[in-house]
Amino acid sequence: MAxxxxxxxxxxxxxxxxxxxxxxxxxxxxxxxxxxxxxxLDAVAINEITEAADVGFGSFYNHFxxxxxxxxxxxxxxxxxxxxxxxxxxxxxxxxxxxxxxxxRHTVARAQNEPLWGQFLIREGLPMRVVNRGLxxxxxxxxxxxxxxxxxxxxxxxxxxxxVSGTVLASIAVALTDLDRFSTEHLPERCAAVVLxxxxxxxxxxNEIARRPLVS
Amino acid sequence: MAxxxxxxxxxxxxxxxxxxxxxxxxxxxxxxxxxxxxxxLDAVAINEITEAADVGFGSFYNHFxxxxxxxxxxxxxxxxxxxxxxxxxxxxxxxxxxxxxxxxRHTVARAQNEPLWGQFLIREGLPMRVVNRGLxxxxxxxxxxxxxxxxxxxxxxxxxxxxVSGTVLASIAVALTDLDRFSTEHLPERCAAVVLxxxxxxxxxxNEIARRPLVS
Numbered sequence: 001m002a003x004x005x006x007x008x009x010x011x012x013x014x015x016x017x018x019x020x021x022x023x024x025x026x027x028x029x030x031x032x033x034x035x036x037x038x039x040x041l042d043a044v045a046i047n048e049i050t051e052a053a054d055v056g057f058g059s060f061y062n063h064f065x066x067x068x069x070x071x072x073x074x075x076x077x078x079x080x081x082x083x084x085x086x087x088x089x090x091x092x093x094x095x096x097x098x099x100x101x102x103x104x105r106h107t108v109a110r111a112q113n114e115p116l117w118g119q120f121l122i123r124e125g126l127p128m129r130v131v132n133r134g135l136x137x138x139x140x141x142x143x144x145x146x147x148x149x150x151x152x153x154x155x156x157x158x159x160x161x162x163x164v165s166g167t168v169l170a171s172i173a174v175a176l177t178d179l180d181r182f183s184t185e186h187l188p189e190r191c192a193a194v195v196l197x198x199x200x201x202x203x204x205x206x207n208e209i210a211r212r213p214l215v216s
Numbered sequence: 217m218a219x220x221x222x223x224x225x226x227x228x229x230x231x232x233x234x235x236x237x238x239x240x241x242x243x244x245x246x247x248x249x250x251x252x253x254x255x256x257l258d259a260v261a262i263n264e265i266t267e268a269a270d271v272g273f274g275s276f277y278n279h280f281x282x283x284x285x286x287x288x289x290x291x292x293x294x295x296x297x298x299x300x301x302x303x304x305x306x307x308x309x310x311x312x313x314x315x316x317x318x319x320x321r322h323t324v325a326r327a328q329n330e331p332l333w334g335q336f337l338i339r340e341g342l343p344m345r346v347v348n349r350g351l352x353x354x355x356x357x358x359x360x361x362x363x364x365x366x367x368x369x370x371x372x373x374x375x376x377x378x379x380v381s382g383t384v385l386a387s388i389a390v391a392l393t394d395l396d397r398f399s400t401e402h403l404p405e406r407c408a409a410v411v412l413x414x415x416x417x418x419x420x421x422x423n424e425i426a427r428r429p430l431v432s
């Protein structure tokens with residue numbers, strides 16, 4: 001028994017070590033997401049991340065070269081993974097209006113359910129550099145598709161992208177703020193409706209599409 | 217001569233003292249605006265403000281009770297004064313679409329010309345609490361006016377406010393960011409056009425109104 005265990009030791013240890021490494025990486029990413037969403041990239045020190053993740057300071061560098069590297073990994077996890085998930089979910093939806101509507105609703109709803117995720121999206125998304133990657137590039141692509149097939153009646157694809165992104169981010173901000181005298185009921189659907197109108201659909205069509213049952 | 221000077225001393229000194237006090241207050245406000253736009257309220261210490269303003273630490277309290285007090289004064293100067301200026305400028309314009317269009321164009325253009333002002337507007341405006349005051353309350357009022365007279369075809373006044381604000385703030389973010397492959401030419405007019413379409417005007421009408429000569 002002891003001998004067998006010893007013989008198999010290295011191969012048993014290896015996966016355990018790999019698993020532990022993955023877990024440490026996940027802890028570091030989760031802590032970095034939380035701290036950076038709260039304070040912004042510049043205000044977060046590496047030792048704060050390792051302390052919040054409850055791992056040794058030195059082990060940070062087994063996983064990431066620098067603060068910028070973990071930041072980029074966090075950004076990727078926020079934008080790329082979510083965008084990929086939406087792409088998979090909506091692969092069979094062919095109306096660009098419905099694709100945009102569902103994307104907007106899922107995005108606002110996730111921010112309502114996970115406020116930290118929402119805060120991070122606002123902080124990272126507002127500088128609009130996201131137009132070149134992940135979720136932002138995807139919004140621009142979907143807007144352009146709708147313009148190309150004549151579904152969206154706004155020829156200025158870039159400004160449409162800016163308006164859609166700005167409206168979604170502002171809606172997320174509303175979800176994260178207590179604005180006593182304004183109701184945020186059905187916020188995801190109302191956001192989708194105003195976005196579709198921005199893209200040139202009339203009010204009735206926009207409201208109808210924004211309230212369709214949601215694939216999830 | 218010496219006697220006369222001495223006699224008039226106090227009354228000469230008084231205005232000079234008052235002027236100096238006003239000047240110190242202005243310096244403190246300008247420094248606070250700059251620092252808070254760069255770093256956010258929480259990250260700015262009072263001694264940073266007094267150092268940047270080149271005034272003694274103690275004199276801060278001759279003008280403001282606390283950091284929150286100078287912050288509120290800065291916010292007021294950013295939002296209320298600009299909103300008042302727009303109100304005066306557009307007092308004789310009766311078409312709500314033209315009022316919104318001109319307001320949007322002036323706001324985006326000012327942010328282009330004064331990037332710090334733009335940064336501050338983004339930072340303060342995005343949490344959407346501004347719906348209750350200054351520039352934000354004014355946007356909601358103008359949107360509601362347009363809906364009431366049937367000029368804007370979107371019954372959801374609050375979401376229209378959110379979309380207009382989000383689109384303007386995102387456009388300002390675009391103006392402050394270098395997005396090499398996207399042109400920001402005519403950004404104020406393009407922003408106004410997409411905002412008018414959001415409010416229910418058709419593309420042609422929105423483009424025409426957004427490109428009218430601007431009162432200034």
